Amino acid sequence: MFDSGVGGLTIWQHIRALAPDLECHYLFDNALFPYGELPQPILNQRVLSLLLKLLETVAADAIVIACNTASTSVLNDIRLHVDIPVIGVVPAIKPAAALSQTKHIALLATPATVTRQYTDQLAADFAPDCRITRLGVSELVHLAEHYLLTGRLDEQTLAQLLKPISEQPDIDTVVLGCTHFPLVASPIASVLTSVRLVDSGYAVAQQVMRKLARSADEPLFERVEGVYYATKTLPNEEDFNQAVATFGLKKGRVLNLPL
Structure with a gap:
């Protein structure tokens, strides 16, 4: 691995x-x-x-x-x-699109992943009827590593990083498009209280x-x-x-x- x-x-x-x-x-x-x-x-x-x-x-x-x-x-x-x-x-865009009721999903990943042509193709193939808000955040990777090692997380920083998603109430499904992010799934869920989190694990x-x-x-x-x-x-x-x-x-x- x-x-x-x-x-x-x-x-x-x-x-x-x-x-x-x-x-x-x-x-x-x-x-x-x-x-x-x-x-x-x-x-x-x-x-x-x-x-x-x-x-x-x-x-x-x-x-x-x-x-x-x-x-x-x-x-x-x-x-x-x-x-x-x-x-x-790869980002779980296919199951997220199938689960979404509002047809507005978010992809939370690294800056590289959200801009890859591969990701564009996943969206075209499996979520043509969905609006996808893409949020690339390298800082969340560091937060997840720190959280695993220490059990501590800066909740204010997390909430700030997730603002582009939390400020759009019609987003009902979020793809955790980086394998680090399930490490902080619970803290993310405490910020994005009305969404479903999906990953590929x-x-x-x-x-x-x-x-x-x-x-x-x-x-x-x-x-x-x-x-x-x-x-x-x-x-x-x-x-x-x-x-x-x-x-x-x-x-x-x-x-x-x-x-």
Whole structure:
């Protein structure tokens, strides 16, 4: 599994719930975190290089790009270089459009994701009858990471960031289009009290099961502990280890790759 930060853990927890015996190698690029404002060519080369480096030592059965920003940019490149399934995460615009009664939905994501051509195509294919308010907020990614590690959140800042959505009362469904955002789903719901929040976590987990030919009828075995890899030394390693231990991960090593 790959993400720029800890957001991909929201995908991993869904996968782990379906198949607790799967072993997870979780790579996050904290050296270049966050990805939301990186130029697309730099992002593509970076993700591809990191994954190929990790695959030199990890015999993976599948790759999950647990990052909307990266998935909407780099999926095709990676699939050309590896011979195992590569599963991406894209904004849940299709289910949001189906659920919306007012036909006005919001996409809450990173600046890169809201402007991607891939996102435009999702909207055209699955929400042609909907008005979509797009809100790209990199700061919310940082807030989510801080919230995971400390349990603390600046509620005033959160409310300010969400104002473009909260000030439009006919929005009834919000797509959490960054894997970090389900980490703060409860605080978001406390601000956007009259909307439904939708994300891709469970759908991605189901796709992983399909690609690995895992059946829901198979017996579940004991949970297996996974390993996380960073791209630079963590300044708050002890706190981080405690936080990710709840997701069944322990420290691996730092992957050094020139920026």
